[in-house]
Amino acid sequence: MNTIIPLHKRLFTEKSSLILKNNQFSVTAFTYSSGVEGLRIENQQGYLTILPFLGQMIWDAEFCGQNLKMENMFSEPKRVPTVIETYGCFAFHSGLISNGCPSPEDTHPLHGEMPCASMDNAWLEINETSIRICGEYEYVMGFGHHYCAAPSVLLNAGSSLFDIHMSVTNLASVPMPLQYMCHMNYAYVDNASLSQNIPENAIKLRESIPGHVHPTQQWLDFNESLKSGDIKLNQLNQPQMCDPEIVFFMDNLAQYTAEPEFKMTSPAGNTFVTRFKSNELNYATRWILYNGDQKVGAFVLPATCRPEGFLAAKNNQTLIWLDAGENRQFTVTTGVES
Numbered sequence: 001m002n003t004i005i006p007l008h009k010r011l012f013t014e015k016s017s018l019i020l021k022n023n024q025f026s027v028t029a030f031t032y033s034s035g036v037e038g039l040r041i042e043n044q045q046g047y048l049t050i051l052p053f054l055g056q057m058i059w060d061a062e063f064c065g066q067n068l069k070m071e072n073m074f075s076e077p078k079r080v081p082t083v084i085e086t087y088g089c090f091a092f093h094s095g096l097i098s099n100g101c102p103s104p105e106d107t108h109p110l111h112g113e114m115p116c117a118s119m120d121n122a123w124l125e126i127n128e129t130s131i132r133i134c135g136e137y138e139y140v141m142g143f144g145h146h147y148c149a150a151p152s153v154l155l156n157a158g159s160s161l162f163d164i165h166m167s168v169t170n171l172a173s174v175p176m177p178l179q180y181m182c183h184m185n186y187a188y189v190d191n192a193s194l195s196q197n198i199p200e201n202a203i204k205l206r207e208s209i210p211g212h213v214h215p216t217q218q219w220l221d222f223n224e225s226l227k228s229g230d231i232k233l234n235q236l237n238q239p240q241m242c243d244p245e246i247v248f249f250m251d252n253l254a255q256y257t258a259e260p261e262f263k264m265t266s267p268a269g270n271t272f273v274t275r276f277k278s279n280e281l282n283y284a285t286r287w288i289l290y291n292g293d294q295k296v297g298a299f300v301l302p303a304t305c306r307p308e309g310f311l312a313a314k315n316n317q318t319l320i321w322l323d324a325g326e327n328r329q330f331t332v333t334t335g336v337e338s
Helices: 217-228 310-315
Strands: 003-006 017-021 026-031 037-042 046-051 057-063 091-096 121-126 130-140 146-156 161-170 176-184 193-196 246-250 261-265 271-276 283-290 295-303 320-322 327-337
Touching: 037 130, 046 146, 057 327, 091 146, 091 161, 161 176, 161 320, 176 310, 176 327, 217 246, 261 295, 271 295, 320 327
Parallel strands: none
Antiparallel strands: 003 121, 017 026, 026 037, 037 046, 046 057, 057 091, 091 176, 121 130, 130 146, 146 161, 161 327, 176 295, 176 320, 193 261, 246 283, 261 271, 271 327, 283 295
């Protein structure tokens, strides 16, 4: 039986407050100096730091002594309208009406409206073997779309894996577009090997160049070698070639497997893993970036479509439409494989 603990904003102060401790878990509430509320959930294997009222981002994650998060420029989260202004988290919910890098013709912000959403409420659900942080956000616009997003994160006792979940319900009387990506910014691990249970030829280099990417001749030459197959990027051993970012797309995953699984294994033998279902998330992206300010080894970003903006998804017929009252749910399992 679950015990439910509402999370009121008054619980979060500059002084950390222990709000739960038992044999399996401890939960601590605090605020950053920026005023953003933080919740640290810890089990025997590690911890998650979640922002329950800022899009339910996972700001930090560490398990089995391994920090999972990208190296970045942000010392703490910021209460800002767009994710690019606080790009230091381990994971965020990208979407939901629009997603990805907007084209010059798109009008939406990078990665849509959900990443920095001001959540309406949040709570914990606890039982003998697991703890789940839940939240709800109502998006409503006069003469526009109306939906309820209900994200959650589930951590089991003694586990170094956790589930990231998103539920979306169309509350409007007309259909709404839906684009979703579980955007996990894993750390760049030197000389790590990348593997997956789909064919290598299913992994295609991105050929479009979004506005935030400023190519060098070295980068363009490296891209040509990747496209021709002369070079494979299945090991993180060429950091100097990953500035600007190197991005790969994986489309229509259901043709290969019902349960895609992707791994990044360090030379020391630590394995980061991500699993999901292709009938929920039928596309994936791989994002590699290495420079003096940001280092990312995002070996898989599961999604409903490519992250090339709203119009690209609409034109490619990969945009999902939710009927009035319809609900869609997405679950990703990720963490350190023990």
